[in-house]
Amino acid sequence: MDDYLVTVLSNIGMISFIALSAYLLLITGEISFGQQAYFGLGAYAAGAATAMFELPIWTAILVGSSVAGLMAMVVGALTLRLSGLYFSISTLAFAEMVRLILLIVKVQVEVDGEMVGPDGSNGFHDIRWMFERDISLTEFMFMIYGLLALVLIALIWMERSRLGMVFRMLGSDDLLAEMQGLNTVRYRILAAGLAGGIAGIGGALYAHFTTYVEPQFFNVMLGVHALAYGLIGGLGTAIGPLIGVAIDLGFLEAVRFIQGYRMIVFGGLVAVLLILMPRGLLDEERVHRLKTLFSRRNHAGARGP
Amino acid sequence: MLALEGLEKRFDALVALAGIDLEVATGEVLGIIGPNGSGKTTLLNTVTGVYPPSGGRVSFRGTDITGWKGHRIARLGIARTFQNIRLFPTMTVFQNVRAAQHSRESGSLFDRPASSSVSARSVEFVLEQVGLLEEREVLANHLPLPARRRLEVARLLAVDAHLVLLDEPAGGMTPAETADMARLIREVVAPGRTCVVIEHKLALITSVCTRLCVLDLGCKIADGIPDEVLANSRVRDLYLGASDDTGS
Numbered sequence: 376m377d378d379y380l381v382t383v384l385s386n387i388g389m390i391s392f393i394a395l396s397a398y399l400l401l402i403t404g405e406i407s408f409g410q411q412a413y414f415g416l417g418a419y420a421a422g423a424a425t426a427m428f429e430l431p432i433w434t435a436i437l438v439g440s441s442v443a444g445l446m447a448m449v450v451g452a453l454t455l456r457l458s459g460l461y462f463s464i465s466t467l468a469f470a471e472m473v474r475l476i477l478l479i480v481k482v483q484v485e486v487d488g489e490m491v492g493p494d495g496s497n498g499f500h501d502i503r504w505m506f507e508r509d510i511s512l513t514e515f516m517f518m519i520y521g522l523l524a525l526v527l528i529a530l531i532w533m534e535r536s537r538l539g540m541v542f543r544m545l546g547s548d549d550l551l552a553e554m555q556g557l558n559t560v561r562y563r564i565l566a567a568g569l570a571g572g573i574a575g576i577g578g579a580l581y582a583h584f585t586t587y588v589e590p591q592f593f594n595v596m597l598g599v600h601a602l603a604y605g606l607i608g609g610l611g612t613a614i615g616p617l618i619g620v621a622i623d624l625g626f627l628e629a630v631r632f633i634q635g636y637r638m639i640v641f642g643g644l645v646a647v648l649l650i651l652m653p654r655g656l657l658d659e660e661r662v663h664r665l666k667t668l669f670s671r672r673n674h675a676g677a678r679g680p
Numbered sequence: 681m682l683a684l685e686g687l688e689k690r691f692d693a694l695v696a697l698a699g700i701d702l703e704v705a706t707g708e709v710l711g712i713i714g715p716n717g718s719g720k721t722t723l724l725n726t727v728t729g730v731y732p733p734s735g736g737r738v739s740f741r742g743t744d745i746t747g748w749k750g751h752r753i754a755r756l757g758i759a760r761t762f763q764n765i766r767l768f769p770t771m772t773v774f775q776n777v778r779a780a781q782h783s784r785e786s787g788s789l790f791d792r793p794a795s796s797s798v799s800a801r802s803v804e805f806v807l808e809q810v811g812l813l814e815e816r817e818v819l820a821n822h823l824p825l826p827a828r829r830r831l832e833v834a835r836l837l838a839v840d841a842h843l844v845l846l847d848e849p850a851g852g853m854t855p856a857e858t859a860d861m862a863r864l865i866r867e868v869v870a871p872g873r874t875c876v877v878i879e880h881k882l883a884l885i886t887s888v889c890t891r892l893c894v895l896d897l898g899c900k901i902a903d904g905i906p907d908e909v910l911a912n913s914r915v916r917d918l919y920l921g922a923s924d925d926t927g928s
Contacts, residue, residue, distance in 0.1 A: 537782050540775070540778070540779055540782055541782070541783075543768070543770075543771065544783070547768040547769065547770060548766055548767075548768060550750075550766070551762075551766040551767075553729075553749070553750040553751050553754075554728060554730070554750050554751075554754055554760060554766075555754055555759075555779070555780050555783035555784065555835075555839075556751050556754035556755045556784040556839075557751050558749075558751045559751065659770035660770065660819065663772070663819060667817060
């Protein structure tokens with residue numbers, strides 16, 4: 376595989392984490408424009424863990440994910456009593472706050488005679504774990520997809536569990552869920568934390584893949600894309616947002632003549648889909664129909680001729 | 681079972697409940713009627729914790745639940761239906777009932793809803809009781825109105841509720857459908873449960889209720905045996921005279 380293809384595939388993998396993060400909130404009925412903040416916090420925290428404190432990569436990813444998840448829970452507790460548009464605006468405001476704070480934070484330590492650490496608007500350079508360990512891009516790509524598979528399996532498993540049902544209930548009718556005995560505020564904070572943690576894993580990987588992060592990357596466009604992926608691919612299953620990412624970063628990237636017009640095509644695609652399929656390609660109804668189809672086929676197969 | 685003392689609810693200047701005293705005895709089927717805007721649904725919403733009361737006290741089975749959050753009240757054993765029908769539209773009939781059970785359980789969050797055959801059978805049992813077993817895999821938003829109301833009832837039956845509150849269970853139904861709903865309430869819901877039924881349709885009220893209470897402008901104006909209450913001249917003037925009884 377050439378480096379270009381590996382880079383494209385790795386980007387698809389890493390961005391999938393933030394798409395899944397936004398998706399998890401979308402199924403609970405929350406539209407967050409701020410998941411890029413947790414992606415960014417995960418990147419900075421994990422980058423600091425390996426570059427400044429020389430911790431192992433898995434610890435760093437855990438640190439990045441935890442920092443992002445905990446922060447998301449704090450923000451969640453403060454904002455989840457807001458509803459609809461007010462919630463969305465508060466997530467955006469928080470994410471911008473994080474970005475602006477990262478633009479001025481300078482915390483550097485000396486490692487092997489060099490100063491490393493976040494350097495305000497200059498970004499965070501020299502997250503060199505890949506070079507130090509002599510990890511190839513391809514090897515790192517497998518790491519990305521390994522983790523993505525784990526998160527995806529966990530999410531699909533969650534959707535079949537009681538917790539998944541609870542999240543769908545929140546997204547479908549908050550008051551009804553409360554009237555049936557669910558502590559809706561507590562579950563919303565839990566959803567926010569899980570979503571933040573998932574975005575944090577993506578950020579942690581991103582920091583080590585690019586070896587350099589700057590606050591500017593975690594701007595609102597990243598968050599808007601993350602939302603759009605779920606809305607394109609569909610909110611009926613966790614596979615949906617991955618289809619969204621693949622369409623944007625895979626298909627549109629691959630089709631050369633679209634180059635330069637990608638954002639126009641992507642924006643148009645989102646607009647058309649929102650009109651025709653407001654909950655995406657694989658929405659709840661279509662997923663239900665597919666499941667019924669498969670279970671019928673299985674039953675028929677089991678009975679045999 | 682349920683006791684309200686001087687229950688008040690104000691929305692800014694609007695007084696929706698102006699100090700209601702009401703006791704519901706165990707095993708009773710209490711009907712509440714009154715013109716639109718008389719505070720019937722507000723009463724239900726205040727009891728179930730949709731919003732806190734502005735004054736007065738609510739107690740349920742000896743516990744003071746005034747100002748409690750909705751989910752805590754529900755877990756004490758109060759279940760309700762909604763005037764405008766609330767279901768999870770993208771879940772199947774089966775899942776809607778299962779979701780109601782799940783909301784009240786305190787078991788592990790990672791249990792598979794479909795995994796327990798015991799609970800699946802209990803869901804099928806209540807679906808059979810309300811006549812929706814055939815539709816178990818249909819999405820709730822594909823059901824016709826009477827079936828949606830019956831699904832709301834199935835949800836009540838599936839959870840261990842001591843008190844059930846039905847908000848216009850026959851709203852929008854034809855006379856034949858209303859009679860079916862009345863039979864369902866009388867024969868399946870009421871046995872073993874204390875019920876409060878809000879309804880405009882007197883046919884349903886007179887066939888299911890053991891007691892009737894009339895609200896007007898947030899006040900209780902009559903309370904007693906249904907036939908006597910309906911014979912009361914003040915009730916006839918205020919309610920039957922002022923409003924049609926076809927439901928709205």
